[in-house]
Amino acid sequence: MTTTPVRSTVTSVRFIVGAWLTLLALTLLSGLFGAEHAVGALGVKGIDTAILLIAFAKVFVIAHAFMEHRHAAGWLRLSFAGWYVLVCGTLMALYWM
Amino acid sequence: MGDTTFAPDSPNTTQPIAGRNGTPLERRMLKRGVPGEVGIWAFILTDMSVFAIYYIVVALSRSRQPEVFLHGRHLMSLPTGLLNTFFMLTASLFVALAVQYIRQGRNGTSQVLLVGAGLCGTGFVITKYFEWGAKLAAGYTPLSDNFFQLYFMLTGIHLLHVLVALVVLAYMSRKVTHIRQVPAASQMRFIENGASYWHMVDLIWLGLFALLYLAS
Numbered sequence: 001m002t003t004t005p006v007r008s009t010v011t012s013v014r015f016i017v018g019a020w021l022t023l024l025a026l027t028l029l030s031g032l033f034g035a036e037h038a039v040g041a042l043g044v045k046g047i048d049t050a051i052l053l054i055a056f057a058k059v060f061v062i063a064h065a066f067m068e069h070r071h072a073a074g075w076l077r078l079s080f081a082g083w084y085v086l087v088c089g090t091l092m093a094l095y096w097m
Numbered sequence: 098m099g100d101t102t103f104a105p106d107s108p109n110t111t112q113p114i115a116g117r118n119g120t121p122l123e124r125r126m127l128k129r130g131v132p133g134e135v136g137i138w139a140f141i142l143t144d145m146s147v148f149a150i151y152y153i154v155v156a157l158s159r160s161r162q163p164e165v166f167l168h169g170r171h172l173m174s175l176p177t178g179l180l181n182t183f184f185m186l187t188a189s190l191f192v193a194l195a196v197q198y199i200r201q202g203r204n205g206t207s208q209v210l211l212v213g214a215g216l217c218g219t220g221f222v223i224t225k226y227f228e229w230g231a232k233l234a235a236g237y238t239p240l241s242d243n244f245f246q247l248y249f250m251l252t253g254i255h256l257l258h259v260l261v262a263l264v265v266l267a268y269m270s271r272k273v274t275h276i277r278q279v280p281a282a283s284q285m286r287f288i289e290n291g292a293s294y295w296h297m298v299d300l301i302w303l304g305l306f307a308l309l310y311l312a313s
Binding site for chain 1: 179
């Protein structure tokens with residue numbers, strides 16, 4: 001019995017580049033929050049919360065787009081989701097203390 | 098449309114990847130559903146958990162000595178952190194694109210992308226060298242205070258990961274030279290493993306960047 005080798009269809013280049021541009025934009029946004037003059041109305045805790053949320057949003061984009069989690073098995077996505085929630089939640093609680 | 102099929106997990110195959118037209122056995126293997134091998138994901142999740150503990154140590158240490166951490170954070174160079182983040186993200190972009198092009202059999206393009214990723218990774222290492230040099234020249238060492246102890250230790254451990262990732266990249270590039278048109282399942286698994294490791298190194302940096310360079 002022979003098999004016909006078939007190239008798998010691919011995640012689109014546009015999707016990957018779009019994810020990268022999103023990551024750059026989120027990085028610049030978090031940089032603005034992290035800069036000295038950006039405290040403003042949010043206050044220090046608000047700024048720290050925004051920085052942490054943006055960081056974990058970027059982690060999600062990397063996992064979803066670069067690590068190809070949008071096509072991956074449920075157990076892998078669930079494991080990562082657990083990591084996001086646990087780690088981000090713990091850090092935010094500590095930064096709010 | 099746009100579904101990605103990952104390389105099957107069969108240990109002894111040198112057969113080209115079979116897609117939807119493959120045998121029932123191959124179709125079952127393709128249902129593994131993770132890039133690379135399950136083992137690399139066990140490793141990645143473990144390493145991410147270790148770094149999660151490091152992040153929490155930073156946050157706990159900061160809560161006990163907020164003025165030390167604020168002082169340390171003010172001494173960090175945001176432009177340097179942004180540059181290094183750019184290097185990490187762009188290297189990941191190139192690696193992710195390379196994987197797609199390898200699946201399409203466009204090996205020459207994928208090699209260029211892997212070189213690009215290597216250059217970004219090297220840029221990160223060089224920037225880190227100058228960043229550490231500046232800190233040490235200014236008299237800040239891992240023994241200065243808790244902030245700098247964590248800064249040097251965690252960025253140092255991450256730097257080791259980057260150096261390993263550069264070696265992995267070289268092996269991935271070498272693997273691509275052995276591909277004849279369509280990659281065999283074992284070749285694709287190796288490349289997906291390496292790419293996943295690289296993205297993990299990028300991901301870990303994002304946490305360090307937020308905690309050491311941005312948050313107060």
